[in-house]
């Protein structure tokens with residue numbers, strides 16, 4: 001195993017540093033060491049709505065189908081506006097309040113308002 005990051009072009013792990021760049025010994029590809037940081041940041045999870053639009057904390061979304069709230073008989077109707085969502089990790093990736101009740105929703109059943 002190399003202590004340097006694998007080549008982004010050919011995925012080989014035999015790479016070495018050269019000034020501000022890493023160089024791949026296999027294909028000769030060079031890339032800046034700084035790029036490593038950017039890759040890390042882009043790994044942040046992006047939650048998307050039913051149409052693939054990225055959602056962010058504080059967004060307003062609209063339900064595209066009736067949803068039964070887990071553990072209760074409450075049904076949230078299609079077309080309900082949900083304001084001030086919060087992105088969370090997990091199967092249900094949106095945290096919000098509807099009528100004062102804390103509810104977890106799935107982004108795949110929402111569209112951005």
Ligand SMILES: [Zn+2]
Pocket residue numbers: 007008009010011012024025026027028029
């Ligand atoms: Zn390479």
